[in-house]
Amino acid sequence: xxxxxxxxxxxxxxxxxxxxxxxxxxxxxxxxxxxxxxxxxxxxxxxxxxxxxxxxxxxxxxxxxxxxxxxxxxxxxxxxxxxxxxxxxxxxxxxxxxxxxxxxxxxxx
Amino acid sequence: xxxxxxxxxxxxxxxxxxxxxxxxxxxxxxxxxxxxxxxxxxxxxxxxxxxxxxxxxxxxxxxxxxxxxxxxxxxxxxxxxxxxxxxxxxxxxxxxxxxxxxxxxxxxxxxxxxxxxxxxxx
Numbered sequence: 001x002x003x004x005x006x007x008x009x010x011x012x013x014x015x016x017x018x019x020x021x022x023x024x025x026x027x028x029x030x031x032x033x034x035x036x037x038x039x040x041x042x043x044x045x046x047x048x049x050x051x052x053x054x055x056x057x058x059x060x061x062x063x064x065x066x067x068x069x070x071x072x073x074x075x076x077x078x079x080x081x082x083x084x085x086x087x088x089x090x091x092x093x094x095x096x097x098x099x100x101x102x103x104x105x106x107x108x109x
Numbered sequence: 110x111x112x113x114x115x116x117x118x119x120x121x122x123x124x125x126x127x128x129x130x131x132x133x134x135x136x137x138x139x140x141x142x143x144x145x146x147x148x149x150x151x152x153x154x155x156x157x158x159x160x161x162x163x164x165x166x167x168x169x170x171x172x173x174x175x176x177x178x179x180x181x182x183x184x185x186x187x188x189x190x191x192x193x194x195x196x197x198x199x200x201x202x203x204x205x206x207x208x209x210x211x212x213x214x215x216x217x218x219x220x221x222x223x224x225x226x227x228x229x230x231x
Contacts, residue, residue, distance in 0.1 A: 001171060034216035036216070036217075036218045038154070038218075040148075040154070045204055045221040045222065045223055045224050046146075046154065046204070046206075046221055047221070048218050048219050048220075048221070051215070051216065051217040051218060051219070052215065052216050052217060055217070057219060087153075089153065089154050091154075091156065091218065093216060096168065097156070097168065097170055097171070098144070098156040098159075098170075099156060100146075100153060100154045100155060100156055101153075102153050103153040103154065
């Protein structure tokens with residue numbers, strides 16, 4: 001089974017831009033892996049942000065965007081807000097199963 | 110409005126089983142897969158498997174095969190996740206989440222349950 005890797009932690013300044021990535025130990029991710037992205041804050045259930053690589057939910061703030069970059073799924077936050085401090089997880093469909101990345105703890109400082 | 114409401118917290122002894130429920134409302138129950146995800150203390154999210162509420166078919170993560178059973182009762186729009194042979198490292202918050210994919214392969218996760226804390230301790 002593939003191992004899905006994310007940056008363990010990232011720090012960004014308010015108003016800045018940051019890109020989180022989601023890679024595979026066995027090859028490139030493409031649209032057929034249907035990357036989903038979630039935000040989770042302490043004590044809360046995960047909140048869906050992006051599905052099928054780049055599609056936003058009705059509640060997803062415009063500053064969040066999803067893409068594929070160099071064989072990895074990517075989540076970009078443009079104009080980061082203090083409330084974006086959270087953990088972010090990607091979820092990909094691989095070989096008939098879903099696999100989460102290890103998560104990225106995003107600090108806004 | 111769409112809601113997934115999970116059952117309450119559980120405390121179990123090692124070797125026992127636990128069954129968590131997830132009641133859906135506000136949408137057509139059989140149009141969406143229901144997935145189960147857990148988060149253990151100090152760990153990340155972990156996908157356990159899913160059930161197709163229309164057919165009852167299941168897909169389990171390799172790690173949990175033989176120990177997990179996911180079922181549904183369409184008459185009350187509820188899915189269940191039963192985990193057996195519990196160990197201390199099964200202590201976690203267990204979430205249900207829905208995915209649009211039964212009728213069309215959208216692979217779109219959206220709504221989540223509030224989570225159920227399962228504590229395994231002697």
